[in-house]
Amino acid sequence: MAILSSLSSPICALIFAPLLLGIINRTKALVAGRRGPPLLQPYWDIAKYLRRGVVYGKVTTPLFRLGPIVNLASLAVALLIVPFGGLGAALNFSGDLIVLAGLLALGRFATVLAALDTGSSFEGMGASREVHFAALAEPAFFLALATLARVTGSFSLTPIYAGITVNAWIHALPTLVLVAMTLLILELVENTRIPVDDPATHLELTMIHEVMVLDHSGPELASIHYAAALKLWIFGSLFVGVIVPFRSSSFWLDGVAILLGMAVLAVAVGTIESTMARYRLVQVPQFIVGAATLSAVAFIIMLV
């Protein structure tokens, strides 16, 4: 039971992460008045890509193949330190949030270099935007985590999320609301969802993530899609862990509560995507800096 509970959060993530994408797409379809693809479509897509052959660009080096592998591997091991609401992470130590940031950055760096490896101006453009927005999102991420650390008096993810109880919400309501907003914006920014980028379009209309992975094919594309789902899951659980302060110390109750929270988050993201337009590119930095400011204000509230 102990092993089960400590591994529950990475296993849940590995199984259910693509389902989040399915729920988002179904929500968007329903809002638009369509029936939409099946909920499990992301799984079928990944399975299909895994069976397909590959084509490589003429100028590419082995780095092009290595990029998606490193990205997926770093996100997969990051699951070991991400707590799932009240359920602790598999590993928990002071400073694990720094390791999480490092692993996310490593995955991004690998993806960006694989994109630049094609020598295509199109993918260079995507890579340039990715590093731009990531450089602004990183301080926002640390601001949010630092505020949560200040609220709970700990700087390890599992105790932080165990400490966000109903009681904590009563004591630090404004702070937690602001941090939750930051984390929601980061979920949209880091996973390049609307209003930052439109993942539904391909080619020239997409601006960031899909641009970078345009020339990948076959199993590499499958690993990119799966890694994208995992990243959506990681940032999603950081957000849901804050807004669902249900800590019953019962494994099953906590697990069900947080899974429901993730489903609601997916519906919410789908609704945001259906009701908002994509920002112009020059407005995205303001959006991210705004998210950072929210957390800065939250921290100042906690300071006094």
Added chain:
Amino acid sequence: MLDFAAAIVLLLLGGLLAVVFCARSVVCQTAGQFGAIAGSALGLVSAIRVLLTGKADGISGVWYMPGGGLHFQIDALSAFFLLPVFGLSILTALYGRSYLTDRRSGYALAGSWFHLNMLTAGMALVIAAHDGLLFLLAWEVMALSPFFLVAFDDRKASARKAAWIYLSATHLGTAFLLIFFVLLGELAGTSDFDGYAAALRANPALSSMVFMLALIGFGSKAGIVPAHVWLPEAHPAAPSHASALMSGAMIKVGIYGLVRALTFLGTPQPWWGWLLIALGASSGVLGVLFALAQHDLKRLLAYHSVENIGIILLGIGIGVLGLAEGIPLLAVIGFAAGLLHVLNHSIFKGLLFLAAGAVQHAAHSVELEELGGLLKRMPWTGAAFLIGATAIVGLPPFNGFVSEFLLFYSGFFAVVQPAVNLASAGLISLVVMGLISGLAAACFAKAFGIVFLGSPRSPQAGEAREVARPMCAAMAILALLCLVFGLAAPIVVSALDRVVAAATGLAIGGVRDQLATVTGPLTIAISIFAVLIVIAASAWAIRSRRMALAAVPTGPVWGCGYPHPTPKMQYTASSFAQPLTTQFHFFVRIREALVPPEGYFPATASYSSESSDPFLRRLFAPAFRWFDHLSRMEIIQRGLVNVYVLYLAATLIVLLIWGSI
């Protein structure tokens, strides 16, 4: 201590023999290289011995220099700073010989070996000196040699200009150090370091002034903003292995001086910590922003040295704040972060400069817009640069991550403290470090991506071939060190105990306990990275085996609909960084010259961009123009002996009158 003395003698002897045999380039190179490698290896042994045994090693003697004593001492702090000096010196000597083979006359060759060895010896003597006057003499040796190294290509006007900028910058700093040591010597009544701490305890009112003098004097050597302006001029001009030694080791001697000065000063004031954090934050952010705007690879690396000095200062600043507020854990982790970053930066920045030199050697250019596709042509250099870039960005599993982990750890630890000032200092350092890491990742994605990936943007880049074996070996050793210092993080951090104890003045037992609180988390982090490496390696192996079974087709990549994309259509370094430089245009000013295509059949069009350092343009250039006005004073400098005798007599009379009143 005997091996240290022998190391200095060997270094000097090698340099001298290189000059004596300058007519025969093989003998000259062998002498210079052997002196550097053998001397530095001996020096490295002496430093490692002190670090392992923890016993300070000293030598003192009598000499006839008035106002100073001959006293060298290597304690844990000195020994720690000797590691990058001697370690990099060995590798740069290994690399330098092949790098210099196709260089011109033996005279220049001998000069470069002589000054390189003098630089190493000078740095070692500065770090070992235990006497104010001796320190200043060694400091001058260390400060003068790079002048000749920067002016190595003295037929180029830009190299001569860079050398002069370096010389004025270094002497501006030395001026403050002179006051610093004279003041301390005056207070203590002795020039020996042992007397300084007691003298300052007796005069606590002066300690803030002494701190400021040390900060300006040593900070200008380290390249803290705004005293960084010489770095981006000097590094591109010097031979690459000299840049590696200067950036990897020499600017760290400035940090050594600052930390040594802090040991004299006793319990610091909180505002010193705040000042260090502010300077570290501005150096870090501005350094990386200026680096983003560069398209000369070596200038870009030089600005990254400014950024990393900023990171080091942030760590030391948090440590000083911890000491001032009486929180030992914060002090220990802060100092450990700063000091470990000194060592780590010397490894990866040395590596990156050597790799940039290899690019220059092979492709005859370090202009990013003329390079591209070098990873296929120079796989060793490319892999080494990639590892160096990943390490400097602070990504796991390399060594840069470890020191940045310590810094973030100290930031989070400060954030959860009840005191408001500590929490805000922690938050500032976290946000600044987050921004710096994000921007550094952008900058090195650009540097590596444009230089080594894609297709060549010029014929020379297309003809580049891998450099000679010794150069590859030097880079491979440094790349391996990046990985080893990353994966052996818990051991490395716990080995810092004596160094941190010497820097903070805290008891060694307490320091060990504090460091043990981070080695536990680091061990788990390293195991996670080990799992990552295993997963990635097995995925790679499975993919490679499956791909070997089927012939994999290759095809053109998407070129935005152009049927015949050329290498010129690739994204450029300037366009890659443009969104960020535009966003931060308040700090980074880019001058553009555009000749747009005109008419129905446009024939020519051109675009060029250039970013100049705002501090050089706005601060130093006007200041030096103002100094030019002082040249009117040259009317008193007549060049006639009898006039000077008159000055002497007049001064004497004034002094006599002064004395009699």
